[in-house]
Amino acid sequence: MRVSVHFYSYFKEIAGCAEAAEVLADDHTLADLLKAVFQRFPKLAAMEKAMLVAVGVDYQPRNYILKDGDEVSLFPPVQGG
């Protein structure tokens, strides 16, 4: 399956792009996707503890099972107001 990964705030500068695509085997989780993303963008791995992860417009836990076409967003803690 293919999922898109979107970066926001300073994660864009760290990754060097606003989005990327990853191809994973079926039944892989967000944790599996993060491993693949960190291999491709090693500097992002240091941000993992504070990283917020959403699929579509909802936050999801790391054991969320991805589906083909999912849009995953990775971003730092939010700072509205």
Added chain:
Amino acid sequence: MKRQLTITTQPIDEPALIRERKASDAMGAVIYFLGVVRGTEGGKKISAIEYEAFQKMVEHQFHILFDAMEKRWPIESVRLVHRVGVVKVNEPSLWVEVIAPHRGEAFAACQWLIDEMKRVVPIWKKPVTS
């Protein structure tokens, strides 16, 4: 509960928002909060803050918060405006109004909404120093 959410690059027109206020005669508390850009960030002087939003998720997360507010307090109306893009020092970036029968629930709901916004609504800020 009436809800109005505006995410905009335009300056917040406070007098217009106040003119558009509607409250039934059962409401005894109208409170609003204005968040203004400070001239320093992390101890350094700045000229503005640039706000970035993940717009679709911002709207969705705010509506989840409004749903929770409605369950917890007898709020008649909530209106919230958040600016995105560059907001200069001294200009408002956030305007929130809560209308309720009594001040206790109005203050509590407004405080809770802003606290939760800062926890889950995907908006980020970047200081501008020019």
